[in-house]
Amino acid sequence: MADEVPLAAAVTAVLAAWQELVARGEMSPQTLSRFGQLLRRFEAFAAVRGAPLLADVDAAVAAQFIDAHGHTRHRHVAPASLSTRHLRRSVLRMCFATARRLALTDTDPTRDIDLPARLCGATRPLDEAEAVELRRAADFTDRPTRHSAAAALALAGGFSGEIGHIAPRDIDLACARVWMHGSAKTQPRWCPLDAWSAQVLAARAHHLHATAPPEQAPHRLRLAVSVRGGTDEQVQARVCVALRDMLKRIGLGADRSVRPASITAYAGRAVFTATGRIEVAARHLGMASLDSTAALIGYQWRAEATHHTPPNGVDFDA
Incomplete structure (x- = not known):
């Protein structure tokens, strides 16, 4: 039954589907590797919080992962940057969209998770x-x-x-x-x-x-x-x-x-x-x-020069 699908098995199935996107040129191998690492981190994160099954993942678990602290370039634990939080939410949404197409679930725990806008009143790049x-x-x-x-x-x-x-x-x-x-x-x-x-x-x-x-x-x-x-x-x-x-x-x-x-x-x-x-x-x-x-x-070079963040603005573990 779909309710009994282990999260690890679901992630494996999703990544296999994404591998087909790589074969069609719709996703780069580098992006697949990065997204795969993020989903495996989410899998471990959810298991520690008592959500080993796909059906166990609710909005609270997803929100905790999106907002979880990460490591800076100097390996210090610190709050995740806004761009990292948005990326986590986007990848989780994509994961659950793929899982729905694979008939593994019919839910999306990220649907009602709101984050501050990445740019106020301006056009932002797609992630x-x-x-x-x-x-x-x-x-x-x-x-x-x-x-x-x-x-x-x-x-x-x-x-x-x-x-x-x-x-x-x-x-x-x-x-x-x-x-x-x-x-x-x-x-x-x-x-x-x-x-x-x-x-x-x-x-x-x-x-x-x-x-x-x-x-x-x-x-x-x-x-x-x-x-x-x-x-x-x-x-x-x-x-x-x-x-x-x-x-x-x-x-x-x-x-x-x-x-x-x-x-x-x-x-x-x-x-x-x-x-x-x-x-x-x-x-x-x-x-x-x-x-x-x-x-x-969306490159705020004056602010980034002041705070010494790297060019891509993502200085935390995704």
Whole structure:
């Protein structure tokens, strides 16, 4: 019976399902390793608190884990940072969403756990778990849609004002990159594509060429919007609608700090986390201002310089 599933067995099943996401390019091996370590910590944490079965995990146990103290870089025990608490909650939500798809449970103990906003009154980047869920939700198996193409281009670092103008000829699959034409606020540039984004955009380009009417000029094809014309503002609005639809699919429609730019901000944040250099993230996003780039990706460099926290802002055990 599902009520008798050991939490350890459930975590193993969830991680096996996530391994399939890695095989499809929807999750990186590094992310799987990090999330797997976090879930195994949660498994041990829950067992110590008398919750060895999946059904034993309630909101109280989940909240205690999310808020649990961690270790700093100097191995001192201290309260977990807000970003770490949000990551824990996101990974647990993703875990229970996967467990529901596997028919292991029908509950989500994190559903009513509220945390302070990561950014007050501003757009925040998606976190890793949300980006993985976005890729999973952009199913293009039957027919590669403009929604999946828009998500792929945003995850590559494109803004809504650029995405609607990207054509199949802008994809360089040999070098795994896409040409962003820039906009009034951004510079033209090449953005690298991960395996998933390259697969999505290649499938979308093939679909467009195969289904375009004979009178449709190839140079007018667009990956993320319909073929009908419109002003730049109208094209951008269509892209925003597609991206908002994708965000609603993964349960972020009611989060006021999540907007289409949150997907692009995730791409910039990922570059900054990997390099520790805000200027590299700015070039990736085509932005001229380092301050604007920092604000977009949620890097509070003045505060972090004062408190000596590392670039990614996560200095505690997840």
